[in-house]
Amino acid sequence: MAETFYPEKLPLKDIDWVSHIPLIGRSNAALAKYEGIVQGILNPEILLSPFITEEAILSSRIEGTVTTLEEILASESYSGKEMSDARKADIQEVKNYLKAIRSAETELKDKPLYMPAIKSLHRTLPEGVRGRNKEPGVVRSWQNWIGPYGCSMNEAAYVPPPPALVWEYLNNWEDYMDSTEKDPIVQIAVLKGQFELIHPFSDGNGRIGRMLIPLLMYRNNLISRPFFYISGYFDKNRDEYYSCLPGLSKNNDWDRWIEFFLRAVEYQANQYSGKAQKIIALYSVMKSEIPQLLNSKYSVQAIDAIFSRPIFTPKDFSQDTKIPYDSGLKIIRKLEEESFISLRKEGRGQTPSVYEFSELIEITKSHNQIRQDVNDFSRG
The missing domain is CATH 1.10.10.10 (Winged helix-like DNA-binding domain superfamily/Winged helix DNA-binding domain)
Incomplete structure (x- = not known):
């Protein structure tokens, strides 16, 4: 029988900070390099918009949604008659994710990243697709669990804390978010992991948890625009991702999760730095050649x-x-x-x-x- 899990309240007391020093240094350096590139772009909304689309696709893919970059980019241009209903639903899920990401930056200009803003994001995810009947935008009032489709609570792989304690955990989560930690990237890793353990919504917790990463970086002034996404690394290393997160509840193995997260930030920052430089170079060529052509x-x-x-x-x-x-x-x-x-x-x-x-x-x-x-x- 699966037992309900009661996460440790934050801040965590047993992080092995010394073991993480090399990765903390490399991940912060890689993120700072990427941010330097972004700050040099006059119109990042235009040049980096493909990154947002890619993140929406990869984050949704982790949840089982199957679509491609070309399908999303082309979906508004095609009639859609040649697509199955299932494929249309997958595309709509990604579009909802895109809508939520883009609305988040606008909302955070006037609102702090507390639960009201997070609930607003969550409300957008299931519009017209799966999950729309699972209390979108509402912190759960019933006991949920994680496991194979159709399994009972007794057969679950993970049972998060009961609904009576969810807000207590969320208030603690917000307090930790407002606190000063030894390293801000490690703090975001902990916030992401703890959000998954609390599992505050009936559905969509994984997508919201991944969406929170660039928003928390933006909130903590690690990046000037919330244009940094991490699902590419998670998707490439899905087995390790699915192993590290359950380790938080099974073995209280926060250090393994933190190490994985730091590697993810370093990898994605280097990936995006390279891509952004290529896009900037391409844009520069186009601005040089096309005016003469046209x-x-x-x-x-x-x-x-x-x-x-x-x-x-x-x-x-x-x-x-x-x-x-x-x-x-x-x-x-x-x-x-x-x-x-x-x-x-x-x-x-x-x-x-x-x-x-x-x-x-x-x-x-x-x-x-x-x-x-x-x-x-x-x-x-």
């Missing part, structure tokens, strides 16, 4: 549009750039002729043609800059 007052709008939406229809392009449709179509054809973009899908009848900015998509998808083998035991 000889148009709309050149900058055209460049920004294909960076922010690298799979698009002529109508999308016109709406994003505010360029008249016919003028936008001429620009698209010129960009295609010069191989800046390519035709992804030929239009037929009322169905428009779809174009793509393949070079940007390939940079975003790239995972070969660093090879380091290394994802939420919480599937809820």
